[in-house]
Amino acid sequence: MPPHPETWLRVRPAGLYCEPGDFYIDPLRPVERAIITHAHADHARPGHNRVLASAETLAIMRARMGVERAGTSQQPLAQGETLTINDVAIQLIPAGHVLGSCQIVMDFQGSRAIVSGDYKRRADPTCSAFMPLPCDVFVTEATFGLPVFRHPNATDEIAKLLASLKLFPERTHVVGCYALGKTQRLIALLRQAGYDQPIYLHGALQKLCALYENFGIPLGDLRPATIAVRAELRGALVLAPPSAIADRWARRLDDPVTAAASGWMRIRQRAKSGGIELPLIISDHADWDELCTTIIDMQAPEIWITHGNEEALIHQATLMGRRARALRLIGYGEDDAA
Amino acid sequence: MKPFADLLERLLYSPGRLAKIALLRDYFATTPDPDRGYALAAMAGALRFPGAKAATLRKLAADRTDPTLFALSYDFVGDLAETIALIWPGSAAFQPPSLPEIVDTLAGTKRDDVPVLLADWLDRSDPSTRIALIKLLTGGLRVGASLRLAKTAIAEIAALGADDIEEIWHGLEAPYLPLFNWIEGRTPRPDPASAPVFRPVMLAHPLEARDIATLDWSAYRAEYKYDGIRIQLVSTPGGTRLYSRTADDISASFPDIMANMKAHAVLDGELLVARHGVIAPFNDLQQRLNRKKPSAKLQQQYPVCIRLYDILFDGTEDVRALPFDTRRTRLEAWYATHTPPAMDLSPQIPFTAEADLAALRSTARTDGIEGLMLKRGDSAYLPGRPRAAWWKWKRDPLTLDCVLMYAQRGHGRRSSFYSDYTFGVWDNETLTPIGKAYSGYTDDELTTLDQWIRAHTTARFGPVREVEKHIVLEIAFDAAQISPRHKSGIALRFPRILRIRTDKPAHEADTIATARSLVGLEAKQDQGTLSPETPARR
Numbered sequence A: 001m002p003p004h005p006e007t008w009l010r011v012r013p014a015g016l017y018c019e020p021g022d023f024y025i026d027p028l029r030p031v032e033r034a035i036i037t038h039a040h041a042d043h044a045r046p047g048h049n050r051v052l053a054s055a056e057t058l059a060i061m062r063a064r065m066g067v068e069r070a071g072t073s074q075q076p077l078a079q080g081e082t083l084t085i086n087d088v089a090i091q092l093i094p095a096g097h098v099l100g101s102c103q104i105v106m107d108f109q110g111s112r113a114i115v116s117g118d119y120k121r122r123a124d125p126t127c128s129a130f131m132p133l134p135c136d137v138f139v140t141e142a143t144f145g146l147p148v149f150r151h152p153n154a155t156d157e158i159a160k161l162l163a164s165l166k167l168f169p170e171r172t173h174v175v176g177c178y179a180l181g182k183t184q185r186l187i188a189l190l191r192q193a194g195y196d197q198p199i200y201l202h203g204a205l206q207k208l209c210a211l212y213e214n215f216g217i218p219l220g221d222l223r224p225a226t227i228a229v230r231a232e233l234r235g236a237l238v239l240a241p242p243s244a245i246a247d248r249w250a251r252r253l254d255d256p257v258t259a260a261a262s263g264w265m266r267i268r269q270r271a272k273s274g275g276i277e278l279p280l281i282i283s284d285h286a287d288w289d290e291l292c293t294t295i296i297d298m299q300a301p302e303i304w305i306t307h308g309n310e311e312a313l314i315h316q317a318t319l320m321g322r323r324a325r326a327l328r329l330i331g332y333g334e335d336d337a338a
Numbered sequence B: 001m002k003p004f005a006d007l008l009e010r011l012l013y014s015p016g017r018l019a020k021i022a023l024l025r026d027y028f029a030t031t032p033d034p035d036r037g038y039a040l041a042a043m044a045g046a047l048r049f050p051g052a053k054a055a056t057l058r059k060l061a062a063d064r065t066d067p068t069l070f071a072l073s074y075d076f077v078g079d080l081a082e083t084i085a086l087i088w089p090g091s092a093a094f095q096p097p098s099l100p101e102i103v104d105t106l107a108g109t110k111r112d113d114v115p116v117l118l119a120d121w122l123d124r125s126d127p128s129t130r131i132a133l134i135k136l137l138t139g140g141l142r143v144g145a146s147l148r149l150a151k152t153a154i155a156e157i158a159a160l161g162a163d164d165i166e167e168i169w170h171g172l173e174a175p176y177l178p179l180f181n182w183i184e185g186r187t188p189r190p191d192p193a194s195a196p197v198f199r200p201v202m203l204a205h206p207l208e209a210r211d212i213a214t215l216d217w218s219a220y221r222a223e224y225k226y227d228g229i230r231i232q233l234v235s236t237p238g239g240t241r242l243y244s245r246t247a248d249d250i251s252a253s254f255p256d257i258m259a260n261m262k263a264h265a266v267l268d269g270e271l272l273v274a275r276h277g278v279i280a281p282f283n284d285l286q287q288r289l290n291r292k293k294p295s296a297k298l299q300q301q302y303p304v305c306i307r308l309y310d311i312l313f314d315g316t317e318d319v320r321a322l323p324f325d326t327r328r329t330r331l332e333a334w335y336a337t338h339t340p341p342a343m344d345l346s347p348q349i350p351f352t353a354e355a356d357l358a359a360l361r362s363t364a365r366t367d368g369i370e371g372l373m374l375k376r377g378d379s380a381y382l383p384g385r386p387r388a389a390w391w392k393w394k395r396d397p398l399t400l401d402c403v404l405m406y407a408q409r410g411h412g413r414r415s416s417f418y419s420d421y422t423f424g425v426w427d428n429e430t431l432t433p434i435g436k437a438y439s440g441y442t443d444d445e446l447t448t449l450d451q452w453i454r455a456h457t458t459a460r461f462g463p464v465r466e467v468e469k470h471i472v473l474e475i476a477f478d479a480a481q482i483s484p485r486h487k488s489g490i491a492l493r494f495p496r497i498l499r500i501r502t503d504k505p506a507h508e509a510d511t512i513a514t515a516r517s518l519v520g521l522e523a524k525q526d527q528g529t530l531s532p533e534t535p536a537r538r
Ligand SMILES: [Zn+2]
Pocket: A038, A040, A043, A097, A118, A336
């Protein structure tokens, strides 16, 4: 009988640890060997020795933290390839979250666990779609693990933004969006919707957009949003990190419409207290329905939850006849603005 | 309902007045009849759905959701209507009911059948429509814009002003087809005919130092400026109404006035409490405001009267185009003929030079008088604030009309009340907090404010509630100083609430520029009798 994953996959202070493989997944502090699901700062931390991830994730890590801090040695693993470390066969399969994001599939003596990292099930022109695979234990996130979170179609939210640009042609529209993933997806969705005007970028977003383009994801006419071009910014679309929306940077613009693209915008209080005038419910995380569907799709009798609103999802998984438990990993979900 | 729900959502998040008007205008210009008319009625609070209760909705939601998941969700979201709207499974194809469908169907539905109907509507809607629907039906709809703003937006479609709509408003009913037909140029302006509609009021500019130097004093007539509330008393063959200057129908609160108005006219004046000809403090008048059915005892205890100062319609004749002096003669004649009880004329104060008035103004210390009014003898009665026609020359410069922004519970005796208020003034389109007050109100006012705050909270930050920007507080203070530590750049010394300006709409509160102009001035020692209570903490 194959060993239950709880005998070989454990939570340690540094994070989720695979004992026979002697590696961590998305470790929260520097370790000897790490496998990284995706390059968001809460999952990909600096200072590990050996790092295994998709080529895209490794490239983003180098761009964000510098070559030295992105791992002493970096090893890419392509999709469809299997790497065996001490009897643990490892594959990376797409998670649909951001460019390069992968689930980690681990097979050990006939037992299989899959760690999702962060994921979504919606179409995203900037990354490969989530791939379901049957397993014995599915380790999932639960950022939006409450039935009040059902994300609307991203195209409808984009239409809202375009309608607002039309209604307020004199006002700069500044959208707060996370630098990795949300920004590029937003741009790609705008281009899909036929918006071919230049899109202006806060300095913090420029590097990763260029990186996405190098990976073959065209983003159209992008320009730096500097105050020097303030007049040009009237009626234009500016993307900036969420933190820049509330601070002085945005206040230097002329009467801006402040928008934010995040799944949290579903809750009025969140949008209102953030001073957001145009909330756009666009998320790179699975909503409640996607979480439930994925539990079914993975055909796993047991669900472990890494982070998020785990209580409701545990209850739901139990109703669905699964064993479910929370790993209570502290440190995820702090940094990617969902 | 979907376009209306989208509008409500954007209004909720848009702080700027101009942005709100643009959103409203876009909605009213692009939404068909009768949908937009019912939306306007919803904003006017003119739609009532007695069959739908919050409890009904709660039960509907409970029937369709797991109780644990509902409880966890409600705990996270914090608002019941929003929780129900978001958690609702929504099985049917997206086809939300229209506003007219909602109004018509509910009118013809028996109470017992309402839940099934509601469930069907919720099934066919998206979350934002569901929130709007639930709030509309259960009476919790808070529109992030005043009715006045909606009128402004509608008027803009035809390049008119809100006052053009005010003038016919009280003769109209939902869904206001004649209004939209007129605005879109298909029919002439609806004729209020004999309906007792509100007429837009003429307002005064504050008289400032630079105006004083250039004023041609001989062209002006002087009256006292009373510390009551400005009203308009309308009596036509179609009925009699008493309006506040913001066009609210306050007839029901003042049966004693209504009973006395027998002759036809539209009169402008000040509502005051007076006993044997002596004007009582504003606090006394406060006891009569917002009482829908005042008892005989209350009417006796706080007897109201109207001090008349202008006439807009003499009988059924519109006299607004006549010069002020002529209207005054007509007013005196009308008064001499009818002399209704509990009404008198605002006396004109004879003067020959600026010095006379300045002296009068500074000695005017009686209760109920807060300064002087100067009105040009040749001015027609025009809506709004026509330049240099009417001036108000207030006695006490160190007050500001501020908008209530946040409230917090007090300490000790007041710990169960929201008694600490943060208020702000306008900085362009948004409000900037300018100070906090813990005192100056009566217990009754505190109770009123507390209840209002609980019902109009828009956000909570720990113990602090953010409220709808609606209540104007007249704030008195000892001095204003430059303070880089405050966001507004100004600190007020010993601010206290002088009164609640129920007669003033929030957008007419003072601006940051006005507040700055008061920096460096000191209140004179004899000003007011309110001794500032030392703030309880800080
Ligand atoms: Zn992530």
